[in-house]
Amino acid sequence: PQACPRCQSPRAAGPECPRCGIIYAKAEARAARQREEAPAVAHEEAPPLVDPAWLETPDLRSDVLPPETPAWDVDAEEAAFEHRLRTWAIPVALLVSYGVLSGNFGAFAARLITMPFHELGHAMTAWFCGRSAFPSLWVTALFGRSYFLALMLAAALGAWAWWGFRRRQWLWVACAAVLLALQAVGTLLLSPQTVDMLITFNGDGGMMVLGTVMMLTLYAPAGSYLHKQALRWGFLGLGALSLMDGFLTWWESKKDFSAIPFGRMEGVGLSDASKLVGMPHDWGEHQLIGRYLTLATVCFAVVAGVYVVQLVRGRSRLAAR
16 A cells, blocks of 8 residues: 555555645646656766776877886997906906916926827827827827828818818918918928927927917807817906916016026936037027017017907997997
8 A cells, every 4th residue: 555655654545644744646747747856876886807098099209208227238238258367368368377476386287287298299299290109197198200190180280271271261271271381380491400499499498388378279269169168267367378378387486596497307318408409409598598489478468469359449349339
């Protein structure tokens, strides 16, 4: 049953409510007008799935854009790091070698490392003069002239030159050509006495030359085997020790003749210095020391020259980036 719009009591049969006295028709008309005038209740909207701010068109004006983050140039970073390494590696290696060789125990331990290069200097000189030789730790065995060995060495140097030519590596071609020329002179033109003198001299002499070459492997090009396998760092240390060992031996001898390594080794014979000063070469002490120090100076000059050239080139490449 319907209820009274005001008091909610059951509606009577007459036009008025017996309880509150309201006229039903007027009360219903008033309620209808109120319903029409009342605003419609807005339905609550679900939150958007995407932030509306993301859907707005961004302001692309240059004055409101943030500064651009610079791109990371990997090649430039690697080039700068390599330049720093090349700047300090050789000076540090030489200073460390000097420090090691200045102490008694350090010098003894270092010469155990450099002695194979001393003997290899004897052997390589013999090979380039057409002699067969076998280096060991404390002595190099010489076996006389061997044309077969000379042909094998010439073929190897020729193959190196051809390989460099095919790859357009002109430094390899030049090195192979120079070594071939030296082999031709040593094998075909030098007298036996001169060959014996060179083999004897190039114990310490060859050690310093090999040390120079090993130090310069620091500049092996990126991507080469020496560079990728980090062998150049080992060669740098060995080369610095070898070059500094030969230099300090004869620098000390210049200041004190008693430091000249004269004498006889048991099972080996006379030392290199004793052979060169004695017959048939008959060098004087001043000649002996002067020639070794001249060779050491040339080796240091080569290292310094390559160091400066590579330093200038490295700075130019970095400035061009």
